[in-house]
Amino acid sequence: MRLRTAFRFLSFIALALLAATTWAGSAEAQGKAAPNPANPKIRAITAFINLDRAQYQQQVADALKMLKRAQTTFESRGYQVQTIRIATQPFPEYTKGLTNEQAVAFFKQLDALAEQQKFAMAIGPAMLNANDSAAQADLLAEILSNTKKLNGTVVVAGEDGVRWSAVGAAARVMKKLEESTEHSQGNFRFAAIALVPPLTPFFPAAYHTGFGHQFAIALESANVVAAAFQDARDLGMARQRLIDSLATVAFDVEHHAGRVDQETGWAYMGIDLSPAPSKEASIGVAIENLTKQPFGMSGTLTAAATITAAIKDVKVKQTGYTGLMLPVLEDTRLAQRWSEGRISMDALLSYSAVCGTGLDTIPLPGDTSAEQLSLIISDMASLAVKWHKPLSARLLPVTGKGWGETTDFDDPFLVNATLQQLDKK
Numbered sequence: 360m361r362l363r364t365a366f367r368f369l370s371f372i373a374l375a376l377l378a379a380t381t382w383a384g385s386a387e388a389q390g391k392a393a394p395n396p397a398n399p400k401i402r403a404i405t406a407f408i409n410l411d412r413a414q415y416q417q418q419v420a421d422a423l424k425m426l427k428r429a430q431t432t433f434e435s436r437g438y439q440v441q442t443i444r445i446a447t448q449p450f451p452e453y454t455k456g457l458t459n460e461q462a463v464a465f466f467k468q469l470d471a472l473a474e475q476q477k478f479a480m481a482i483g484p485a486m487l488n489a490n491d492s493a494a495q496a497d498l499l500a501e502i503l504s505n506t507k508k509l510n511g512t513v514v515v516a517g518e519d520g521v522r523w524s525a526v527g528a529a530a531r532v533m534k535k536l537e538e539s540t541e542h543s544q545g546n547f548r549f550a551a552i553a554l555v556p557p558l559t560p561f562f563p564a565a566y567h568t569g570f571g572h573q574f575a576i577a578l579e580s581a582n583v584v585a586a587a588f589q590d591a592r593d594l595g596m597a598r599q600r601l602i603d604s605l606a607t608v609a610f611d612v613e614h615h616a617g618r619v620d621q622e623t624g625w626a627y628m629g630i631d632l633s634p635a636p637s638k639e640a641s642i643g644v645a646i647e648n649l650t651k652q653p654f655g656m657s658g659t660l661t662a663a664a665t666i667t668a669a670i671k672d673v674k675v676k677q678t679g680y681t682g683l684m685l686p687v688l689e690d691t692r693l694a695q696r697w698s699e700g701r702i703s704m705d706a707l708l709s710y711s712a713v714c715g716t717g718l719d720t721i722p723l724p725g726d727t728s729a730e731q732l733s734l735i736i737s738d739m740a741s742l743a744v745k746w747h748k749p750l751s752a753r754l755l756p757v758t759g760k761g762w763g764e765t766t767d768f769d770d771p772f773l774v775n776a777t778l779q780q781l782d783k784k
Contacts, residue, residue: 395437399580399608402635403444403479404429405560406625409571410447412454412465416472419445423476425574429619436615441579441637442479446565449483450502450511451495463501470506481510483566484552486525489517496528500535503545510563512751516553516740526551526740530732533754537725542769543757547720550753551736553743558628559679561635564751573626574619575678576612581636581690583608584666585645594665597649601669605632609675631679632670633715636690638774642683643692654692655701664713680749682715688755688766688773689720697722698765698777704735708742717743717750722766724778725758731781732756 406422426443433440447453454462466482473480482502485495499511513529515522529551536545550563557567560577567573587604591597612630620627636642643654649665650658666683685707687693696702704718711717717739723732736752743750757766757778766775 392435392437394434394439397586398438399578399583399634400637400640401433401438401440401576401612402579402637403442403560403562403577404433404440405444405446405562405565405575405577407446407558407565407567407569407571407573407575407628409567409569410453415469419472419476423478425619425623425625426478428623429574429616432615432619433612436611438612443477444479444481444560444562444565445473446481446560446562446567447483448567448571449485449487450499451485451487451491452483454498459498459501462498463505466502466506466509470508473508479508479510479562481512481562481565484512484514486513486522486528487568488514489519489522491525493524493528496525496532499549500532503532503536503548504539510548510565512550512552512555512563512566514553514555515551515736515752516744518554520744521553521737521740523737526733526736527729529736529752530729533732533756534729537756537758542767543725543755544768544770544773546753546755547768547770547773550751551739552751553717553740553749554747555749555751556679559749560631561633561679561684563753564680572624573628574616575628576616576630577679578608578612578630578632578635579637579640580605580608580632580634581640581642581645584634584642585640585648588645588648591649594649594661598665598669601666602672605669606673606675609673613675627676629676629678631681632673632675632677633680633682633684634666634670635684636686636693637772638689638691641690641692642685643690643696647692653699653701654696655706659706660710660713663710667714680715682748683710684716684719685710685714686719686753687721688768688776691774694774694776697779700779703779704738704781708738711739711742711750712746715748715750718752718754720773721752721754722776722778723754723756723781724762724764725756725760727756727781
């Protein structure tokens, strides 16, 4: 009797183990595990390709194969991957010999492919070099006006200083996109960039200047910052907590990215630890956890400097901005403080002096002129040159809206906010 009972018990254990193994195999096949709430989201896995018009479809297919392999790898380890993305070399390099109409037609085809395959694409900067023609920026405005999934930039400062013709060209692109895209949302896919290095995984700034066949990771880690700063006794404790938390995540991400590198042959170029927010996953809330003051009050700049210093102390392979991101319309708390008039562009620029990434998703009245936009862009570019750091300006003037009115953007990544006077102090 005892032997029979023992046999039944062992049989039950064997069946349970078989079921568990089968379930685990099924989960591995599906490539997904329940997201770990302690993990940040992966905002983007960005592949860099050296695009050739004659074989772009195959190049995109090869990149997507790697990106989906990487997505499966991270999702099976408890990470939620928000987007997969592809970035190219500066687009004027592969539109040589085309008329503007032919170039726009090509990018419409590329955009349709991105829509079909569900990836975002950055086509690199116009005016990468100081002597590039402003006509390249005008073409970029046409391309972005006629597409929905493509992103691009104009380089307005480099090692040689501020490039004033590029500043004016970038302002013209912004006005064109304001007037020619639905809800004036085209500027969400455009930025004026200054000293932003290649291989940045965040959009719209992403591009490369090499051979391609590389990838990088961007995090959405405002929740990690908020948790690290919660109930911290002082700045020293907050900074060390953040270093420890980011290091734990970064080393884990780097380990899995290394696997993708080895298994696919695509070179892993690093992680941008800039703690990007996303609506309720708010960097504004994280900073208020530390300062115990509304964002924009005294202590905000110190908090910004603390976060950036912690990021730079994490000893993993880093790429991109590697600084604090303060995108006003991508963060519910920042949008609230902007609407309350607690944040100004001058304040955001002062924070950028100790962090990054400049002026990001700033809502502006529709009557903001190209000349006014140029002045705002030149302030950002001058700061980038002065401190030799990557900054950008993603400004969103809204047609038909005046100060005191609320934006009506229709985008899952954007929060609406009240427009403020440009000269408000």
